[in-house]
Amino acid sequence: MTTFGNSSRFGTSSALELCLGGNTFGWTSSREVSFEVLDSFTGAGGSLIDTADSYSAWVEGNSGGESETIIGQWLAARGNRDDVVLATKVSQHPEFKGLAPKNVAAAAEATLRRLGTDHIDLYYAHFDDEQTPLEETVGAFEELITAGRIRAVGVSNYSADRVRQWFEIARREGYTLPVALQPHYNLVHRGDYESGLSEIARAEDLAVMPYFSLASGFLTGKYRNRTDLEGAARAGMAGKHLSEQKLRVLETLDAIASRLEVAMPTVALAWLRTRDQVTAPIASARTPEQLPALLAGARLQLSAEDAQALTAVSSAVED
Ligand SMILES: NC(=O)c1ccc[n+]([C@@H]2O[C@H](COP(=O)([O-])OP(=O)(O)OC[C@H]3O[C@@H](n4cnc5c(N)ncnc54)[C@H](OP(=O)(O)O)[C@@H]3O)[C@@H](O)[C@H]2O)c1
Secondary structure, eight states, X not given: OOOBTTBTTXXXXXXXXXXXXXXXXXXXXXXXXXXXXXXXXXXXXXXXXXXXXXXTTTSTTOOSOHHHHHXXXXXXHHTOGGGOEEXXXXXXXXXXXXXXXXXXXXXXXXXXXXXXXXXXXXXXXXXXXXXXXXXHHHHXXXXXXXXXXXXXXXXXXXXXXXXXXXXXXXXXXXXXXXXEEEOBOBTTBXXXXXXXXXXXXXXXXXXXXXXXXXXXXXXXXOOOSHHHHTTOTTHHHHGGGOSHHHHHHHHHXXXXXXXXXXXXXXXXXXXXXXSTTBOOOEEOOSSGGGHHHHHHHTTOOOOHHHHHHHHHHHHTOXX
């Protein structure tokens, strides 16, 4: 069996340590531009694509599923389903909320239809659903595995305890174990992952794919004050980071990027790749022009000194 990153249980390999985020598709990237981003990503050797059934329901006029639909149309146009690894998520689509078994089964079928494929490579529980007994959710994912509708299981936005419980249930029942963890993790948001989740990720050899790797664009350095955020689609998210401590992280990032003659997001992604169990940061590109800096971040090897300088300055951030 080939492996994905550190996880010996994800039967897929990806040469490029970058997962392309799909929440721009149908939001800040039109269908045409999304196709260009996807073409550029796969043309550069990328294969891992992340989306969710709910993307991008938050946009006025959308109902959820727009990102999967665009990816499905692109796969059909290019005829390259076997060349990509599709990761998507369940629990947040307005019509398929939560993780009750019937809902998971129906949501998965809707996703498969939108993607125009007969299987999902990696299926995440998007957010924990404490109203549904975890045994039932774990069982629902196992049914999809047995039916061949999904190939691997992942969890996102779960606490360390709940991830541990998922493993306990799966082991007890003889079910397939999760292979991937998708936490919110970046240079200005370290606590969630580093205070508990990293431990279980290491113990269970989970492939960790952080989301918001660029802190919604903040770590690209282009949003440094309120004026920079005016009119930006990500103003709400990126604007949360305009604190003194976080701006200090940007200064260090900027200094290292300038010395290495690379872009700031390149260094931000390279730092994530130095962290425990991280196999492929997830980042999205609104345009094909934004992509090269992300691709470079999948390859840059930071020196121990540079990685340490970033770790030190970001340790002071209270998030
Ligand atoms: N599991 C979860 O709950 C969860 C939550 C959120 C996201 N995700 C996943 O993680 C992915 C990444 O998150 P995200 O896209 O929200 O945030 P992100 O990757 O931290 O930021 C991406 C944004 O930064 C800007 N950007 C990227 N490259 C740039 C460059 N070279 N120069 C200038 N700006 C650049 C673009 O936005 P602008 O140009 O518009 O500024 C881009 O859309 C998503 O697509 C999704 O797949 C998962």
